[in-house]
Amino acid sequence: MYPLTTTQHYPRNQWWVAAYSAEVGEALMMREILGERVLLYRTQAGEAVAMSAICPHRAYPLEQGQRVGDAVQCGYHGFTFGPDGTCLRVPSQPGVPQKSSLRRYPVVETAGLVWVWTGDVDMASSAQLPDLAAMGLGRDDWAVEQHALVTINARYTLLIENLLDLSHVSFIHATTIPGGEMVASIPVSVEETAQSITVVRKGQNLPANPLIKVQFPGQEDPVNQDFDAEYISPALVRTGGAMSDAASGRPLGTQNYIHLITPASPTRVHYFVNTARDFAVNNPALGQMQIAMGTKIQPEDIAAIEAIELVLQSDATLPTEISARVDNGALKVRRRLEMQIKSEQATA
Template sequence: MYPFTANQIYIRNAWYIAAFSGEVSRQPLQRTIMDEPIVLYRTEAGAPQAMWGLCAHRNFPLAEGKLIGDEIQCPYHGYRYAVDGSCAHVPGQSTCPKSFRQRLYPCIERGGFLWLWMGEASKADAALMPPLEQVGADQPNWTMVPNEMTAIPARWPLMIDNLMDLSHIGFLHLRSIDAPGSGEAPPEFLDDSAFKVTRLLPDRDSGMLYVRYAFPDRQEPVDVEIGVEFLTPGFLAAYMRFYEPGTQRQQLLGTSYHYQGVTPESRTSTLGFSALVRDIQLDSHVFDEWLKSSVRKTREEDKMALAHLESYAEQYADVRRELSGVNDIAAIRVRRHLSQLLEAEERSAESTDQ
């Protein structure tokens, strides 16, 4: 699948956002991730659960059912499943198949999200979670504003490409983000892997919308750094940092992160989870609402652009014919990294089958 050569479509041995924490309740919720229907709910004690979302009896969606204690009941014929995946009740009979287990997905609740491990459960490792604490999550003197999930009608690698080349802010998002000059600012690669790339916009006027909301009393210009860091296949963090001008980025005024959860829904659709995390104007409802409105506009713009790319991907997209420039270096290196992960999982699957 473009832009990779591996036959495997998804990187399964990684953590992916399935929902905002606030979405998961005693009312079952269904999400499709990597073509798999999954039902999400909470036990009476509040623990999140993630289970194969179709009843094993006749494939009715369990999210349409209800919870009886900690057992989820299918509304079609009343089959019930316990938190360990076992069949707990079959109407009309006193016994249940003892060997049966509905598939369960390892899950972790962190940073305001519910994360699922889509690969082999035995390989699920909390240490492979993205280092959220490094980007402000659950940290003192930071605030998080959950934003929304956007259904993107395009394959997940296109969304990662989009995020790793922020030069499009100066063109596609010229009005919604209001960062003039960002399209022409040269990228800076801060490490050899180039999984983190920045752009510096020096001496931005205090009237720039982002600056105005972040520092409403400021009259002087600021240096603005725009960046993005790829952390895992399912999570990237874009950001703006603000500095006193002329200090070579030594006097930091504040940082605003935009979390980007990239969760493959199907071969040609992606769930994009958005949250805003900052250490500026922590209690400003006005800043909250402007950020959410601005990001909503940018995500609709991205959705439109990625839908166009997806419509041509199967027939015309070919990495051997792509015209690339300096702005693509980070995206291409991330592509190579993702290709290695896909190929490693493909080799592992092949050796298991033999």
């Protein structure tokens, strides 16, 4: 499916953010992930668990069932499942039918995020999680804001490509991102490693815009500012970067935007944004400002990619796609993502 040439929409041997930690409690909740209905809750010991939310008896939605201790009882005929998905009880008979367990998803909880592994259970390893601390998540010396989850009516690849092509900042965010009008004119390069593909823009000698002046009181002189767009996996893109005083080179600080991306279905995507900074970490006003900016900026991106999704879903014949030089990074990401999906299919 466009923009990928693979028949499978997403890689499955992958950690994805299922929820913020604060969302998952004793109550049962369901979240659609990669087209599957996933039941999430927390055991009495506080451990987050994830398993199929569809009762294998007659497909009743288990999030509408009830907790019995750490187990879940289906609301229709009372089949009961343990937190590992095992069917423990069928009220109408002794014993349980064969193959009555629910699919279980491996879970790791870190940095206030509940990650689930959607692929081969034997391949799940927390070593495959991204290095969140390097971006400022889950550590005391950075300030982090978790922005409200938004579910977008567009395929996840459109969101990834939106984040990798920051030349759009000068257009759809011209009035909402201070200094955004500069971004499209900064020279672009692409850095590729085994871990990531980064579209690099090193802004030089930029006038201190109103946001910089709030973040770094007293900074009236021009700054150097990195506008990175780093693809780490289909589940995580980091934008933002380091800022310094242009004349002296004195570091000011780093502001990262951590975009956590979880396909809900082939044409919908969950979008969790975390902002993280290593300066003024005890100034909550800066965090509130990031949240307020996000509520203005995000709808602009969402409107754009939902509009594209509608075009893609229409019967219109698409023109032959053309790309600009700034799209090189996004095109490399497409190929890397396709390779990830194809290598899974080859070993399946």
